[in-house]
Amino acid sequence: GENVEQHPSTLSVQEGDSAVIKCTYSDSASNYFPWYKQELGKGPQLIIDIRSNVGEKKDQRIAVTLNKTAKHFSLHITETQPEDSAVYFCAASGAGNMLTFGGGTRLMVKP
Amino acid sequence: GAVVSQHPSRVICKSGTSVKIECRSLDFQATTMFWYRQFPKQSLMLMATSNEGSKATYEQGVEKDKFLINHASLTLSTLTVTSAHPEDSSFYICSASILAGAYEQYFGPGTRLTVT
Numbered sequence: 710g711e712n713v714e715q716h717p718s719t720l721s722v723q724e725g726d727s728a729v730i731k732c733t734y735s736d737s738a739s740n741y742f743p744w745y746k747q748e749l750g751k752g753p754q755l756i757i758d759i760r761s762n763v764g765e766k767k768d769q770r771i772a773v774t775l776n777k778t779a780k781h782f783s784l785h786i787t788e789t790q791p792e793d794s795a796v797y798f799c800a801a802s803g804a805g806n807m808l809t810f811g812g813g814t815r816l817m818v819k820p
Numbered sequence: 821g822a823v824v825s826q827h828p829s830r831v832i833c834k835s836g837t838s839v840k841i842e843c844r845s846l847d848f849q850a851t852t853m854f855w856y857r858q859f860p861k862q863s864l865m866l867m868a869t870s871n872e873g874s875k876a877t878y879e880q881g882v883e884k885d886k887f888l889i890n891h892a893s894l895t896l897s898t899l900t901v902t903s904a905h906p907e908d909s910s911f912y913i914c915s916a917s918i919l920a921g922a923y924e925q926y927f928g929p930g931t932r933l934t935v936t
Contacts, residue, residue: 741923752913752927803921810863
């Protein structure tokens with residue numbers, strides 16, 4: 710089955726700096742890669758996703774890149790703000806449309 | 821659009837009792853619903869996948885007789901934790917897909933279950 714590794718597990722940045730979170734996956738058949746933001750005590754919220762036929766996607770301060778050959782994808786957050794502080798999860802979906810989640814990254818943005 | 825609700829948001833029950841959690845898609849019909857469990861500071865682990873009108877498919881290691889899933893309509897799925905024990909205390913989250921075979925999953929706000 711699919712295995713998704715996520716790094717780092719914690720990330721602390723200064724407000725205004727950029728944050729990068731990286732994930733690798735094992736199943737070359739996976740073709741959908743969403744990123745979720747989870748605040749304490751709440752369910753995950755989809756913030757951006759990318760499909761395997763696209764190498765990069767951007768939405769305002771958030772961007773995701775995908776390298777299918779290397780089987781890794783990354784989340785980039787620019788001009789971080791304190792409200793970006795949360796746990797971020799990457800996921801991969803392939804056969805059966807089931808999501809396999811990475812271990813999560815706790816992002817802390819210091820004002 | 822694509823809003824998913826869960827009820828209750830928090831529940832405390834005594835060991836040995838059963839508790840039911842509801843998951844509703846509010847503004848769309850969900851062909852497929854998923855149930856996840858999340859322990860503190862850990863990732864989401866898929867428990868089961870359910871399609872409307874058919875039996876749920878459970879992940880390896882998840883007891884289907886303990887975690888009863890019913891997907892009776894296109895907008896409602898329920899998870900019943902039977903004979904709950906303290907080790908069942910967790911954050912239970914459901915998600916829903918709009919179309920059969922669609923990748924996007926929309927998550928509910930979660931239910932915090934505490935078994936005393």
